[in-house]
Amino acid sequence: MIFFEEVTKIHNRVVSLENLNIEINSEKITVVLGKGKSGKTTMLNMINGLDKPDIGEVYINNINIKEFDSKILKSNCGYMTTGGNLFSNMSVKKNIYLLPKKLKWDKETYESRVQEYFEIVELNYYEYINKKVYELNEVEYYKIALIRAFLNNSSIVILDEPFKEVTVNTRMELQEDLIKFQKALKKTIVFATDNIEEAVKIGNYIIILNEGKLEVYDKAESIMSNPKSSIFTESLSNDLYLNMLESMKIEDYMIPKYGKEFSEKISENKTLKDALSYMFQKTVYDLDIIGENGKIVGALNVKDIIKALTYLKGDQNE
Structure with a gap:
């Protein structure tokens, strides 16, 4: 648990954080969302001791x-x-092992952990561990950086706009990797971003800061259904809501399967956006949902997707 109690911070006569009272939930991804100079970085830096409250x-x-x-x-x-x-100028191995060696961890323990982390980001440990960093492409580089960030004995990971400079496709893949890390390791992740879609996709909870003041702190789905912050009300559009479907897994919205099989099927691991696109492509309104065992585990109708969109927009009475 991380708790800020009446925290105020002033940098060069400018208030970076003002009377912040907040409790960050353990073992969840909490996103700190805000525009430039909103206080995101100041807040994160206080958690790991890089800054202190006034x-x-x-x-x-x-x-x-x-x-x-x-x-x-x-x-x-x-x-x-x-x-x-x-x-x-260093190898992947030297980059990753800097901290474990500095803290004198047991070699067998951290090498085993590193191999596990390579599996999470779907990189072959033996193929990449001795490569030079300059030999990596963009997505490989950031996957290695994520591995290094999670290789610690603390239950807390601080990520300050880590994917800000990457391409859209790389960002989406890294977001999935981050979610997989959290599910596997159950760490408390505090992630700063100015990207609304990113916040909603990865965040269990979202903190919205504006000029150092707390505007909103709630579950991501609650904020989407009832946006109270200007950062949301100024930016929400139909395209954004459709993109939000990309963060919603079919397995969370499918219904029980009854009756005959439908002509088209889709994996439960896909998103509602994938399902909607597939329905348009095949001109169908119903899909059977296939589980990891290859068997039908549920069904999805286009109305189920519309309901999800309606909930996101906050039109629950329609």
């Missing part, structure tokens, strides 16, 4: 961060910023 207190697991050794706090907290910050 007024107020910050607690991790009920312990005031002032009681932590700042060097240990920084080393143990997973961290990644825009650009990934890998050392381009």
Whole structure:
């Protein structure tokens, strides 16, 4: 648990955070959403000891961060910023193993953990571990940076706009990797972004900051169904809502299967956006849903997708 108690921070006579009171849920992805100079980075930097409140207190697991050794706090907290910050002149192995060696971890333990993390991002450990960083393409580079960020003994990972400079396709793949990391490791992830779609796709909870002040803190789906912040009301459009379907898994919205099989089928691991596109392509209104065992596990009708869109727009009474 991370708790901000009446936290105020001033940089160069400008208020970066003002009287922030917030409790960040453990083992969830909490997205801090805001435009430039909203206070996102200041908030994240206080969690890992890179910055300190001028007024107020910050607690991790009920312990005031002032009681932590700042060097240990920084080393143990997973961290990644825009650009990934890998050392381009070093090998993948040296980049990843810097922290474990510095903290004198057991070699067998961290090597086993690294191999597990390579599997999460779907990279072959033996193919990539000895490559130079400059030999990696964009998506490989950021996957390695994610692995390094999660390779720590802390339950907390801080990600400050890590995917801001990547292409759209790479961003989408890395977002999926991040979600897989959280499901596998159950860490508390605090992720800063100025991208609304990204916030809704990956976030279990969303914090919206505006000029250092807290505007909204709620579950992602609650914010989408009832947007109270200007950052949402100024940006929401039909295209955005359709793109939001990309973060909604079919398995969460399918209904029980009764009766005969439909002519078309789709995997439960696909998204509602995939299902809608497939329906348009095949000119059908119903799909059978196929589970990982290859068997039909449910069904989906176009009305189910419309209901999901309606909920996102907050038109529950229609």
